[in-house]
Amino acid sequence: MITIELILMVFFISFIGVTIAIIVSLIPGLHIYSILGFIVLILLEISFEELLFSVFVISTLIGYCLGSSISATYFQTPDDSSIFMVFPSQKYMEEGRGYEAVYLSGLGAIGGTLTASLLVIFLGNYLIILVDLLVAHSFWIIATAMVFVWMSEWPKDPARQKTRLGKLAGSWLQLLMGLFVIITSGILGIYLFFGSLVPPERSFQGLAAAFVGLFAFPSLLQNLVTGKKDLPKQNIAKSIEFGRTELIQGIGGGLIGGALGMLIPSVTAGIGNTFSRHAVAQSGDKSFMFSQGFSRAIYYIGAVLLLFIPGTAIRRGGAALFITLFYVPETQADLLITASAALIAAFVGWLLFILITKGVTKIIHRINTRYISLFGAVVMLILTYIMLGWSGLVILAVSTGIGVITIVFNTRRIHCIGVITIPMMISMGGLTMGAMSLFGIA
Amino acid sequence: MKGLTHFMTGVCVATFFPLTITAVYDPDLILLSLLIPLGGVFGYLPDFLDFKFTRYLERADYTVDPGYHELDPWKVAKTIAQSINDAYTSEKPVRLKLETLRLPNGMWRRYSVLFKEAERQVQVKIGPLISTGLEVKPGSEPKEEKVAVVKYKPKLNYSYESVTNVDIWDGPTFQFRREGTEIYVDFIQWHRRWSHSLTIGVVFGFLIALIAAFFYLASGVFLSDFDILMIIGVIVGGVWGHVLVDQLGWLGSNLLWPITAKRKTGMGLTRSMDPIANFITTYLLTILIVWNINRFSPTPAIPLSDTLFFLVLVILPISLVIAGAYIWEKNFAVEKEAVKEKSRDEEELDEIVREIAEY
Numbered sequence: 141m142i143t144i145e146l147i148l149m150v151f152f153i154s155f156i157g158v159t160i161a162i163i164v165s166l167i168p169g170l171h172i173y174s175i176l177g178f179i180v181l182i183l184l185e186i187s188f189e190e191l192l193f194s195v196f197v198i199s200t201l202i203g204y205c206l207g208s209s210i211s212a213t214y215f216q217t218p219d220d221s222s223i224f225m226v227f228p229s230q231k232y233m234e235e236g237r238g239y240e241a242v243y244l245s246g247l248g249a250i251g252g253t254l255t256a257s258l259l260v261i262f263l264g265n266y267l268i269i270l271v272d273l274l275v276a277h278s279f280w281i282i283a284t285a286m287v288f289v290w291m292s293e294w295p296k297d298p299a300r301q302k303t304r305l306g307k308l309a310g311s312w313l314q315l316l317m318g319l320f321v322i323i324t325s326g327i328l329g330i331y332l333f334f335g336s337l338v339p340p341e342r343s344f345q346g347l348a349a350a351f352v353g354l355f356a357f358p359s360l361l362q363n364l365v366t367g368k369k370d371l372p373k374q375n376i377a378k379s380i381e382f383g384r385t386e387l388i389q390g391i392g393g394g395l396i397g398g399a400l401g402m403l404i405p406s407v408t409a410g411i412g413n414t415f416s417r418h419a420v421a422q423s424g425d426k427s428f429m430f431s432q433g434f435s436r437a438i439y440y441i442g443a444v445l446l447l448f449i450p451g452t453a454i455r456r457g458g459a460a461l462f463i464t465l466f467y468v469p470e471t472q473a474d475l476l477i478t479a480s481a482a483l484i485a486a487f488v489g490w491l492l493f494i495l496i497t498k499g500v501t502k503i504i505h506r507i508n509t510r511y512i513s514l515f516g517a518v519v520m521l522i523l524t525y526i527m528l529g530w531s532g533l534v535i536l537a538v539s540t541g542i543g544v545i546t547i548v549f550n551t552r553r554i555h556c557i558g559v560i561t562i563p564m565m566i567s568m569g570g571l572t573m574g575a576m577s578l579f580g581i582a
Numbered sequence: 583m584k585g586l587t588h589f590m591t592g593v594c595v596a597t598f599f600p601l602t603i604t605a606v607y608d609p610d611l612i613l614l615s616l617l618i619p620l621g622g623v624f625g626y627l628p629d630f631l632d633f634k635f636t637r638y639l640e641r642a643d644y645t646v647d648p649g650y651h652e653l654d655p656w657k658v659a660k661t662i663a664q665s666i667n668d669a670y671t672s673e674k675p676v677r678l679k680l681e682t683l684r685l686p687n688g689m690w691r692r693y694s695v696l697f698k699e700a701e702r703q704v705q706v707k708i709g710p711l712i713s714t715g716l717e718v719k720p721g722s723e724p725k726e727e728k729v730a731v732v733k734y735k736p737k738l739n740y741s742y743e744s745v746t747n748v749d750i751w752d753g754p755t756f757q758f759r760r761e762g763t764e765i766y767v768d769f770i771q772w773h774r775r776w777s778h779s780l781t782i783g784v785v786f787g788f789l790i791a792l793i794a795a796f797f798y799l800a801s802g803v804f805l806s807d808f809d810i811l812m813i814i815g816v817i818v819g820g821v822w823g824h825v826l827v828d829q830l831g832w833l834g835s836n837l838l839w840p841i842t843a844k845r846k847t848g849m850g851l852t853r854s855m856d857p858i859a860n861f862i863t864t865y866l867l868t869i870l871i872v873w874n875i876n877r878f879s880p881t882p883a884i885p886l887s888d889t890l891f892f893l894v895l896v897i898l899p900i901s902l903v904i905a906g907a908y909i910w911e912k913n914f915a916v917e918k919e920a921v922k923e924k925s926r927d928e929e930e931l932d933e934i935v936r937e938i939a940e941y
Contacts, residue, residue, distance in 0.1 A: 230688070273875060304641065
């Protein structure tokens, strides 16, 4: 029953969730799932109102979408869904326009949150039909997605070698290393999904550690190795030029990319973005950064809200998994309360985001990214050790090794997503036993 | 068209073979559903071959750039004129590669080449800095204008727009060849030749079917005629889909290689980087895939008749998009004119920069 106390608690929890998430997301490399996993372990021991935990989860996701766009831009430490954002924003930083980059991706995240909430509330029943239709076809859909991700990579080697074979080898080294990354991250995923590297009740934390290693840790190491960057003083723009064409392209690209990630198992926003940029022939940095924020929010928020469509219990993504550890939402009221919490969190989050972004923008040129990165790395190491012990650190080390390959050979970092797509494909294709036998998993 | 559009064409063609869809409902046959991504592979393959193999293996007689520190347009202009003159005197094709100038932080130095056919002159101008996302950095042009104009001797037959910008990723190539008393210019001559032919689709189809039949036979399974025809259909359909979709653009393809030697001009209905065209095509292909999945599924989840399905999911949304785009262009005449000015060689350059958002 909806009471005034419940409504007040929803407001309060939304505020707390989004605030905490924005602040912790400033720590470079930290994924909100690591924090949520930690909180889940505590909550497993106590009793509480389950719906309020859902409110907390969705608020933290919004806070993460906003806060991590600050750290991904200023500290260059992305996760799988913000991986593409780093490169244009790096250029904006060099020009003293980091604030614009952060603002646009944050604005996209707010737009994505609103869109995801409205989509699930008003079109939820149609989305369910689509999910029902496609779920049996996940095997070939994931395979198709991965094939395209690899085939569509553009050789970045400037082809200045003297011989034709040299030029060919120069470009293909990058492409083959991309394939190598897909395969090795896939093998890591097979051990994580089907093996017993971590205790079953903490299996998701194992995957979270791998994600940190594959996507964020290599950037932290890069920051540590390259040393202090002499960034120019960043300008807090009073207005940002963002045309209607850019807006429409940004929304189109973000919606398609996010929806793919939200609806298809293991196809994250990173893969979805690879498709959407082609689908709308996206060009221009601003619409690109906006769409990245937009698609991430659709992916994270939409995936959780899918769980709340009455009578379906579709579980997509880690956050939905955390919620289902405690309960399965059943009523329309649950959906509406959680979606309302998302909108409250988006409003509060936006105000906080602007405030924090301005603050960080003012001081970022004086901050030594080396120390920040070191701090992020230490926090991640401690969290991983607490959650998973030594096996967690081994997973982190191996996945970091794979992630570093993408930086060294300049190949697409989204290839690391093989860590979930390959085992999911194997699972959907009924090939689990064969894979376990092949890799000596008992 | 963009890579995804071609890839989806191949995927879409494959889903028209019912077994590729129904295979997912039978654990013993589920691997057959991988014919669908295989369709995507062959739908994308013509461009993959051109951009990831052919362009690197193409011989260049001259390779030139204006230099990094002392930007020298004269060096480029002289080399271009020299290439044209050489092609005339030697009567052999001469290939020229213009290198791009990559700078730190995802920036590039643009320079442009202008063929003034009436004056028999080539003009090279150093331009501004440009990002990988094709955004020009304001105020980044050289302080003093750097332009070089050099005369060449023969009459030039250059059917593309006269200005070519050299900016991001790999630079363009030109082939100059003599026909009678004129020099014909082929822009990125290595693109859309044998790889973009209907014949290569048939060759790939039979080759892959043969390999598949051999491997299955080696493991004691005899592929039926239907299985072989399905494999051939998926592959030929993918490649042909690519070639035919490309034919909607300007550049066209060499459809009947090796019988024909030149690219057949396209219909000029769209540009490869046109967002609306790409979106509508990809959307249409996606809906066709969903339609196939639904109708071949044992329990179709979408409770619509075929007529209603296409009315609601194809005609209505596409009409809305086209109407929206029309109203948009009407209201933003400046942008419309800018699009109109997009030239034929830009259409071809689009092919090179098709992955500009790669980052």
